[in-house]
Amino acid sequence: MAQTDPTLTRRTLHYYWQATRNHLGLFIAMVCSTIGFGVLLTYGNPFMMSLIVDRVSAGPVAADQVFQVFWPYIVALIAINLLGQASSKLQDYTLWKLEIAVSYDLATQAFDALSNQSMTFHSNRFGGTLVSQTTKYMNAYSQLVETLTFPFLPVLESVVMVCIILLPRVPVYVAILMAMLVVYAFISYRMYKRILRLNEQAAGAQNNLSGELSDSVTNILAVKTYGREDYERALFDQANREVVARDSKRMMASLARGVITACIALCIMSMVTVFIAGGNAWFGITPGTLVLMFTYTYTITNQFNFINSGLQRLNRAFGDAAGMTTVLDEPRLVADAEDAQPLVVTEGRIEFKDLDFWYTDGDVKTQVFDKFNMTIEPGERIGLVGMSGAGKSTLTKLLLRLSDIQEGEILVDGQNVAETTQQSLRRQIAYVPQEALLFHRTIAENIAYGKPDATMEEIREAARQANALEFIEKLPEGFETVTGERGIKLSGGQRQRIAIARAMLADCPILVLDEATSALDSESERLVQDALARLMAGRTAIVVAHRLSTVASLDRIVVLRDGKIAEDGPHEELIQAGGEYAYLWGRQTGAYLES
CATH class of the missing domain: 3.40.50.300 (P-loop containing nucleotide triphosphate hydrolases)
Known part of the structure; x- marks a missing residue:
């Protein structure tokens, strides 16, 4: 079994932090609003209710004295809920805004890394796999931030709030609860490390599947003309079965972790039940504190249960990001010197x-x-x-x-x-290869690729000199005709003449x-040769x-x-x-x- 690079997760976090740091204000606001939302609504409300329960249990309150006795609690509850809801909406806004802003930066980062890599790099990789890795890399960031926002920050604040509020009241209970939570966290972390490796392997299998699909679809003409559909399907099926096998291993490991952590959660709830049943008789714990013990323990146990799904999403996120992280770590085989100057010919x-x-x-x-x-x-x-x-x-x-x-x-x-x-x-340098490099764009855009600010008249003149104007004008949409992926809608000679027109318009000295x-074919060659003779003149x-x-x-x-x-x-x-x-x-x- 392939070993996971121990630094890969740290490198992924490094790249994500670089992008997040550009929007640090949004990130801090998101964290603060998440903490405020949880503290106020999850812990503020039960705390105020415990004070009301203790006041009620202290003795009866006359009907005409209710507002006089309880108005501070009522005002506090309204204030807590008002601030809590405001924090919730601020959290929604900042999280959404952060994901949009950082996704833009990550997409730019991935595009720059791919476009600036050498041809050797690209010749050794599937184009479809690189596209898949880029998409997964961007989506993994959203998974990571949402996992931080929902399972992990609430768990952290739960531990802190339980210690702050319950430790002075029931120290023995809090000590036992924290010990059990430490065991819970330790087991989850150990299993997380194992599942992280399985997730990276599953992501790698998925990337291979995307690459096989892309390779087959890109060369579909060869597949059909040689009658090799069954062969390509067998290759795809093999890659698909590898995805199923990897996903199955990941599923079984995740289920095993879930069963173990569920048993620990059951032990925790059993303990709190015993404490609540005998807490008043054994330790003189007030009814309000008993309410807090149950409410807080139930909340923190549920949140630790969410850690399972959170770790699963975290594993998937790091596994999905691993491919592009490796690409970003790849040294550029061809790079500009630090003091590189523009070439003047x-x-x-x-x-x-x-x-x-x-x-x-x-x-x-x-x-x-x-x-x-x-x-x-x-x-x-x-x-x-x-x-x-x-x-x-x-x-x-x-x-x-x-x-x-x-x-x-x-x-x-x-x-x-x-x-x-x-x-x-x-x-x-104007470069015209054997196979014309055309984009899935209009003919005009393809011709003007080397000179984006060219006028329509300049584009037409370049097409004329390349012996391409006649066939272009016969097309239903003329220069606005979309060529199809890699120019598939045009013949080889037509594609080549458009490539020559592009070189004409670029007007490079070499x-x-x-x-x-x-x-x-002979006729296309004659037209192209004639166009090339004009193109080479003076260069x-x-x-x-x-x-x-x-x-x-x-x-x-x-x-x-x-x-x-x-x-x-x-x-x-x-x-x-x-x-x-x-x-x-x-x-x-x-x-x-x-x-």
Whole structure:
């Protein structure tokens, strides 16, 4: 069985306290109103009634003397209830307001943590799981605060009020009661620690279930076209059964704790019954104090019973928050330097100097680049080609700082990208990948993503230059058409042209095209190639391609092999050299056939 990180709960509380501290006034008001509400209505009312009972038991009061004798008690009871109700309503307001305010901060905190993590981080996790963890993390705070407000603060004030009011009157009874409550609390805490681990495991199983569902739904086309519904259902069922097993263990442990604590509560009520029955005869306890003993003991026992459900909610809250707490604790693999400056691009010169980069998978280290050097002049259009795994796409991701190099430098106009802010770097580089990255938003919003303040005329012009205007205008809602999740409502060529229009509108001095045409049909490729030619004009461009016809017309072609430059030069020169590029060209164009 996996062991729970002993610091995880403390780390969760740390993050929650950071958010709560921003609204400290609301938190203090909530605590004070909760205490005031409980003290006044739960303990003030019975205390005043005990004084009335003692006064009544002291001797009869004439009918015409009732108000004269009892008016102080009546006024006190009205004042206690008035203040108690006001505290109750203040508690409702401050609790609700606090949850709203802190939930906003926690959502922002989680979003910032996820959006600022590296691509390596996201490639190793289900998107659906991260969304589920974020939602649970926010909801867990509300559970935690409500558990503090209702079972735990009232229990604390019950112990204090019982000691203050009953200890001077019946010290022996209070001593026995407190001893039994200590046993109750100790057993509850020990079982709480065990159930906390079970809750974290149950939350982890639920996150895996969400991840399986998300993965299957996201790739539903592959599932259906390969007839793998049964296979995906089996995977989902396995994760679902794990959730049932974990929840069942948590349920049995919680029920066992409930039975044990109920037995202790029964002992406590049995003791108070004996004391009330014989208290006056044995110890001369007044009727009013006997009323207080029963009322307070019954109240405190009920509140300790609520601790069971409170601890269960507390366990669930910490278990639900554990996933996102782990994410928040995760170090950023790519982070801005403390003194990072905005990148300023005036020419677009790119230099890779003595580049070392490797990645690890478990204990296996894979070296991608070793002392790699390459320079791209301002406005130069170069193609990166080579066999799969040669490092082509990796090089572009290192330029964008989606991963960080271990040694060496990447310079843009003489500025080390590691010393510039990531946002300013990426705003100077238009990136068009093989699969267009579209949001579930309108076409206009998708095109304007790189320039949110663009006018409609600018958006239309970018679409025109990207050869996208014609098909957009044929859509029933034109530019207001919602593309669907990841642009699913559009064809591959249409999505790619919208991505190119976005890059056109962003007007960055550096352009990176990563297999931007490899998945297109001939007609779509022709339209996209035409759009890309316009996009590359006047810009420093890096084009990653397996299809060599994509790069044949570029200024320079770099052939990578095992993270090193195997060949470098224009298309005609490389063909005449008869090396690796010429071989690949021949294979793709049929320039020669093997016998």
